[in-house]
Amino acid sequence: METLAAIRWCVPTLILVVALLIQPSVSIYCEEDDCYDLLGVTQTANSSEIKKAYYKLSLKHHPDKNPDPESKKLFVKVANAYEILKDEATREQYDYAIAHPEEVFYNTARYYHAYYGHKTDTRAVLVGLILVVSGFQYLNQWTRYNQAIDMVKKTPAYKNKLKALELERTGGVTNKKKGNKQINKKMEEDLSKELELDIKGAEKPSIWELFGIRLLLLPYTLGKLLLWYGCWFWRYQVKKAPYSWEDASYLTRRSLGVPFQSWRYVDESRKDDLIERRLWEKPNMESYVAEMRKESKRRR
Known part of the structure; x- marks a missing residue:
């Protein structure tokens, strides 16, 4: 009972304290003044x-x-009061307050x-978000690529x-001196630049693969896709022409569920087969x- 009585006493007291601490909502408009009084007009x-x-x-x-x-x-107060009362929406909010x-x-x-929500242009926020996402995507691609290269x-x-490249460059003569590490390191860096490193799953980053660029080129991509489908339908559905090697390759890859990047690394003779x-x-x-299932069982 004593606890219940204490709660009944504390709750109104707490409400009173909060009410005293919180600034009246009307004062956020023209501080301690009345906006109408500042302009000398009635409500x-x-x-x-x-x-x-x-x-x-x-x-x-x-x-x-x-x-x-x-x-x-x-003058500053008057100008602020006018900004509030000249707009129908903010005036209605002030009257409600x-x-x-x-x-x-x-x-x-x-x-x-x-006062702050409408000042932020939604288009600017959207563009900024796209740029940030594209930036993170580009950095992530470079990080993955550098890790794969290492x-x-x-x-x-x-x-x-x-x-082998060093022997080719030096005519079959190698530098066997162990004290010249800086030169060897520099030569290694120069030679590594000449080697074409094509790493599956970690290709060199390209700005054309970024989300922002793809979004910008979306109308062109959709138009190109529609044109491709139209030509495909006309050539192979209407005219019944035989499939070209590239189109047959696309159909084969799609039937097998092989991604384009993986298909690139398949041997040419295997592709033809x-x-x-x-x-x-x-x-x-x-x-x-x-046939593949039988082959798999036979290997087991």
């Missing part, structure tokens, strides 16, 4: 009366007309949304290629799958 004044009152006071208290510091402060001063959080939220340079195959099987046709694909 029922129309827009033309508010505008007329503002121009009259601005001529009187403008710093160019009146050098008095107090007059300058009053006057009529409902107890709704502190609601009135404060409406004020900051009206791993490749530690492999015996890369060192053998580097050694798969294309000749015409795997995009269902019976041929079923026969190929059955």
Whole structure:
């Protein structure tokens, strides 16, 4: 019972303390002043009366007309009050705050949304977000690429290629001096630049692969895709022409579910064999799958 009585006493006290600490929502507009009083108009004044009152006071208290510091402060307040009351939306919010001063959080939220929410251009935010995402994407691609290059340079195959290139450059003569490490290191860097390192899954970054560039070129990409589908339909569905090697390669890769980057590393003779099987046709694909299963069981 004592605990319940203590809670009943503390709750109203806490509410009173919070109410005293929180700034009245009306004061966020014109501070301790009333916006209508600052302009010398009533709450029922129309827009033309508010505008007329503002121009009259601005001529009187403008710093160019009146050098008095107090007059300058009053001019700032008058200008702020006019900015609030000249707009129908903010004036309506201010009138609501006057009529409902107890709704502190609601009135404060409406004020900051009206004065700061609309000042941020959505298009600018969207462009900024795209640039940030593209920047992170580019940095991530370079990080992955450099890590892959470092791993490749530690492999015996890369060192053998580097050694062979060094022998080719020096005419079969190698520098066996151990004290000239800086020169050897520089030569290694120069030679490594000549080696074409094509690493699967970690290709050299390109700006054309960035999200922002792809989004910018989206209309062109869609147009090109529609044109490609149109030509495909006309050539192979209407005219019934035989598939070209490139198009047959595309159909084969799609039937096998092989990504383009992986298909690039398939041996050319293997590609020709798969294309000749015409795997995009269902019976041929079923026969190929059955053959692969038998091959897999035989190897076990």
